Amino acid sequence: MAFCLPPSQIIFKSVHMYDRYGASDGFPSQHGIMKDAQAALDHLMQRTDIDTSRIVLFGRSLGGAVGAVLARNNLDKVSALILENTFTSILDMASVLLPFLKWFIGYTGSKGPRMLNFLVRSPWNTIDVIGQVKQPILFLSGLQDEMVPPSHMQMLYAAAAENNTTCVFVDFPTGMHMDTWLSGGDRYWRIIQLFLDQHVPGKEGNDVQCKDANKGKDNALRSFY
Numbered sequence: 001m002a003f004c005l006p007p008s009q010i011i012f013k014s015v016h017m018y019d020r021y022g023a024s025d026g027f028p029s030q031h032g033i034m035k036d037a038q039a040a041l042d043h044l045m046q047r048t049d050i051d052t053s054r055i056v057l058f059g060r061s062l063g064g065a066v067g068a069v070l071a072r073n074n075l076d077k078v079s080a081l082i083l084e085n086t087f088t089s090i091l092d093m094a095s096v097l098l099p100f101l102k103w104f105i106g107y108t109g110s111k112g113p114r115m116l117n118f119l120v121r122s123p124w125n126t127i128d129v130i131g132q133v134k135q136p137i138l139f140l141s142g143l144q145d146e147m148v149p150p151s152h153m154q155m156l157y158a159a160a161a162e163n164n165t166t167c168v169f170v171d172f173p174t175g176m177h178m179d180t181w182l183s184g185g186d187r188y189w190r191i192i193q194l195f196l197d198q199h200v201p202g203k204e205g206n207d208v209q210c211k212d213a214n215k216g217k218d219n220a221l222r223s224f225y
Helices: 002-011 030-046 062-073 090-097 126-132 150-161 185-199 204-214 217-222
Strands: 056-060 080-084 137-142 167-172
Touching: 030 062, 056 062, 062 080, 062 126, 080 185, 126 150, 137 150, 137 185, 150 167, 167 185
Parallel strands: 056 080, 080 137, 137 167
Antiparallel strands: none
16 A cells, blocks of 8 residues: 555645544545545635635545545535546446346446445436536546546446536546556546646736646646546
């Protein structure tokens, strides 16, 4: 798990656990996680030492499902969303991880009776939420993901792009579930920087510079497809 440390150190300096995760009390639930995420965002909006007009959500795997809901519910607070190796629904993941359940649990494209769907208390139906997100979205997909089938990211992108023209999909041929950032190398970080430069402009003093630089950002991003 040591390879997970560098990106975490890059993105943030201090991490607090979700309630009900790790050493926290209680039990994990979709409702509880979303309460925690909303509280964290509301706290950021009250701070005076950051530019609250440039808040970007980054979510990998389950974090992407959380980020999608948070972005949809906070159009006025969230400027953009980045998803990496996120699933369409926990219901779909149940049949991926436990294939013998595919006729009884499922969501996107399921042909079975789904008679056991009620057992999944936290469905995280990201496929339904992503189409309601209005902010720019960057999809980062590792094609060697051994946990979440890459097709999930493709379906999420398709659902989002139906109503959102500011969606960008980029895949990484050797990326696995947790090391896409590593296998992607410099290209991974350049893509994120280009996306942010284009969709989350800098402060007023840099407006002219950003506008000039952004003229070629869209084409630069497309060259990474």
